[in-house]
Each structure stands twice: as C-alpha cells, then as structure tokens.
Amino acid sequence: PSKSKRVSGFDMAPPGAPPLPVAADAGQLPGIPQPLTGIL
Amino acid sequence: CSRLHNRPTISPTLLLSNMYHRPDMITPGVDAQGQQIDPQKIQEHFEDFYEDIFEELSKFGEIESLNVCDNLADHMIGNVYVQFREEDQAAAAVKALQGRFYSGRPIIVDFSPVTDFREATCR
Numbered sequence: 407p408s409k410s411k412r413v414s415g416f417d418m419a420p421p422g423a424p425p426l427p428v429a430a431d432a433g434q435l436p437g438i439p440q441p442l443t444g445i446l
Numbered sequence: 447c448s449r450l451h452n453r454p455t456i457s458p459t460l461l462l463s464n465m466y467h468r469p470d471m472i473t474p475g476v477d478a479q480g481q482q483i484d485p486q487k488i489q490e491h492f493e494d495f496y497e498d499i500f501e502e503l504s505k506f507g508e509i510e511s512l513n514v515c516d517n518l519a520d521h522m523i524g525n526v527y528v529q530f531r532e533e534d535q536a537a538a539a540v541k542a543l544q545g546r547f548y549s550g551r552p553i554i555v556d557f558s559p560v561t562d563f564r565e566a567t568c569r
Contacts, residue, residue: 414498415549 454557458510458533460540461558462526465548466495466514474518492516503528506542507535513563527558
C-alpha cells in the first residue's frame with residue numbers, strides 16, 4: 407500500500423507569516439457565537 | 447493542571463506541552479478564517495498529527511502509550527504524553543527534540559511523572 411501522503415510537521419520552522427493569535431495560545435475564550443441566520 | 451507539579455529528572459514518560467493545535471481551536475467547528483470545518487477534516491488533522499508524533503518518537507524507542515489532549519479548555523490544552531518502555535529511550539527523545547520545531551512552533555519537552563494514565567489525576 408502506498409504511504410506517501412504528506413510531510414511530517416517535524417522541523418517545520420516558523421514561517422515569515424505572523425504566528426497564531428495570542429488568544430489561541432492561552433486556549434480560552436471561544437469567541438462570539440455564530441449568529442443564527444433566518445431564525446427569529 | 448495549573449498547579450506546579452514536580453518534574454522528575456528522569457522518567458519513561460515525556461510531556462510535550464501544548465503541541466497539538468486543533469484547526470478549530472478558537473471556535474469549535476470553525477477555522478481561524480471563520481469558515482466551517484468538516485468534522486471529518488478535524489479528525490483527519492488529528493490522525494495526521496498522531497501519526498507524525500508516533501513515527502518520530504518511535505525512532506527513540508518502543509512507545510508504550512501516546513496520549514494527545516485535544517480538549518479546548520485551557521487545562522492541559524494540546525499536551526502530548528508519551529510513555530516509552532525505558533527511561534533512557536525517553537532521555538534520548540528529550541535530547542533529540544529540544545530546540546526543534548513542529549509545524550512552525552517550538553517543541554517544549556519535559557519528563558513527566560505520569561506512568562499510569564488511568565491513575566493520572568492531579569492530587
């Protein structure tokens with residue numbers, strides 16, 4: 407069976423792009439709930 | 447947990463802190479761009495991660511157990527616990543993992559006192 411799918415995330419250095427938001431690291435605050443459209 | 451736990455100088459078990467980042471970690475079921483994520487995609491993402499870790503850690507010794515916390519509460523979020531059969535295998539893994547990156551984030555590795563995950567509660 408072929409097992410060549412994706413590359414491992416190991417040794418993937420931080421990209422030039424900004425990292426994850428700070429709130430994500432703290433692992434809290436699920437943010438604002440999604441508005442339910444079409445329901446009153 | 448938030449309490450300070452003792453960190454043994456040697457142990458067959460390692461803790462990789464905050465290593466697993468769910469794609470929907472900000473809002474459950476929704477990605478960072480606000481798009482809905484297929485639950486199957488989240489599962490695949492998790493399995494890919496688990497496989498990555500397992501493959502990499504297997505290089506250092508036989509893995510007795512591998513636990514990934516994918517909870518969304520801040521308690522133990524994203525922590526990965528890996529128990530090797532032998533302490534020296536764990537020590538080799540610590541040495542090899544320190545200072546490396548996983549998916550753009552530094553790997554934070556430490557020995558953990560846990561040896562039995564069924565009994566692993568904070569006391």
